[in-house]
Amino acid sequence: MKPIPNEGFPAEDHDHRHCTDRALERAAAICKRRGARLTDLRRRVLELVWSGHKPLGAYDILDTLRRERRGAAPPTVYRALDFLAAQGLVHRIESLNCFVGCSDPELPHSGQFLICTSCGSVAELNDVRIDDAIRDSAAEAGFTVGRRTIEVDGLCPHCQEQGRGPRGRPPHNIAGGTPPLSPRGPRGRPPHNIAGGTPPLSPRGDGDG
């Protein structure tokens, strides 16, 4: 029972109140230190974002908020999320149009996310090796790197154990053509080539799906 899943997926039976409580405490400390105003509304929105490890849409938050405050409207939520994101307390998941709590808000960073397509839970990585690979590759194209959007779909450990497959499509599932990454291919393949020449809808990589 890991209380604070800073990296990786939390155990299914973990005590999630610890996650929420700690997130709120850290947020309060961070805002106080910076002179930023963590108002009741913003605090409540952060708490809702932290109601699980699955990302929440702005309108999901709004639905709850409407039951608690008269006059809650889309700007209410978006402004709060704006503040929280500016403080590094939440991240937006672009591929889902959703928001998750940041697992390490003390450090400024773009997020790197693992998104389980079976249970919907999300883990944050922030692995410097990924940033390094991106920076190096971008540098070869003469590109100076700013914000990174790194969102990886797949299966979390729990869902793999239970042999669960993907449940429901991601939004705007325009695109069938992406093969999964194989566990480890032989080094020295030509750059750019990821898998064989199989047609897009086949789930086959070069050894594992």
Place this chain on the structure above:
Amino acid sequence: MKPIPNEGFPAEDHDHRHCTDRALERAAAICKRRGARLTDLRRRVLELVWSGHKPLGAYDILDTLRRERRGAAPPTVYRALDFLAAQGLVHRIESLNCFVGCSDPELPHSGQFLICTSCGSVAELNDVRIDDAIRDSAAEAGFTVGRRTIEVDGLCPHCQEQGRGPRGRPPHNIAGGTPPLSPRGPRGRPPHNIAGGTPPLSPRGDGDG
């Protein structure tokens, strides 16, 4: 004057008709080989997506299409884009809600994109080192990788030369807190730590902004 910018940003004065022509030829060949029907509509949408190296929104495409066909409507465009993406001929850029032509449609792959925040142009990387880093990092969390969304904001070589800064915000620019990647930090930093403890809105990395 590189005719086919398979990787990196094309020269500003390149003959873009070559890009478009080649994309359409390859698309025709691919679809023919697969028995997929590249209809006039789909071909035209692909051509519009390839009207530049900047991503195009579905409703941008629709605007043009409406002038050419009676009865064009959102589903017209989305269905065509759906088909093109399933065939690997276009990619969706999640962080922009836009679409770009794929620079290498013969190979199934998730895209990796460099997005210039100054001129708006996009280059596709597909660097196996990035996929490797992601797979390795994900494996440590017990995660099996499927589709990757890799979108990197920054400045392309042309805009760096001209000292242009970012022009306009990306959509839903919720988030101020992402520091740029420095050109190369010392190896051996603790995992997860990307930059110092500076507050989110500061543009400072550890050596370069």
Place this chain on the structure above:
DNA sequence: CTTGATACGATATAACATAACATAATTGGA
């Protein structure tokens, strides 16, 4: 020419996000 499958037309609505301006709460100083 029929049949089954695929593609497209047409209408409606869902889902996500922001603009603009009014009012309220907070803060810091007179």
Place this chain on the structure above:
DNA sequence: TCCAATTATGTTATGTTATATCGTATCAAG
């Protein structure tokens, strides 16, 4: 304490992106 500036929130309206549904047309095969 009171005022003025600033920041936060309320309120209404609208913009933008994406999908559902159902009918019609086109196509390929037998």
